[in-house]
Amino acid sequence: AQSVAQPEDQVNVAEGNPLTVKCTYSVSGNPYLFWYVQYPNRGLQFLLKYITGDNLVKGSYGFEAEFNKSQTSFHLKKPSALVSDSALYFCAVGFNDYKLSFGAGTTVTVRA
Amino acid sequence: DAGVIQSPRHEVTEMGQEVTLRCKPISGHDYLFWYRQTMMRGLELLIYFNNNVPIDDSGMPEDRFSAKMPNASFSTLKIQPSEPRDSAVYFCASSLVVGNTGELFFGEGSRLTVL
Secondary structure, eight states: OOOEEEOEEEEEETTTSSSSEEEEEOOOSOEEEEEEOTTTSSEEEEEEEOOOSSSEEEEEEGGGEEETTTEEEEHHHHHHOOGGGOOOEEEEEOOSOOOOOOOOOOOEEEOO | OOEEEEEEEEEEETTTTTTTEEOOOTOOOOOOEEEEEEEETTEEEEEEETTTEEOOOOTTTSSEEEEEEEEEEEEEEESOOOOOOGGGGEEEEEESSSSOOOEEEEEOOOOEOOO
């Protein structure tokens, strides 16, 4: 069975500081890994994905994530957070059957 | 493209009533997914379709739930009879088969409240 864990319910950072949202996965084989963001009263929006190749993946809005196979992690990062980055972030893992398993989500609050 | 369109955005109903949620996927997308989001259980996949055919409905909670996709541009999720524990936000998402990337495009969701 495939699963993903987001160990932090909430992350609070000051604007301009680096932002990291953690994700670890448990899946056999070679997973597909995704990050989505959800703003209040909206649907999820795709940020970035790792399928294969370079372990550092760059996505929308200045976000990036690093795939670490030995640590089974896929942490989301942004060098300098903005107040507008405040949202709910979901990590997801999939395989080749299009069924994504989502983590519980991490609420990010960026204070001015 | 307008994206995935869901209706209604909000629905308040009484226990025992039938609820029908609707979804129009992005044109050309081969896969359609129904998810349910609650505080307690997070995001749960209910069912998904490929080329209008249900592939996996193992996430459908019970027989009160049913989903159809009569054509490539329309899907419904029906709850009959509804119960208070069905209160949640229901999302529809669609996906295009391009190298098995699995990127999902979500609608804005239908917030269901069952009294």
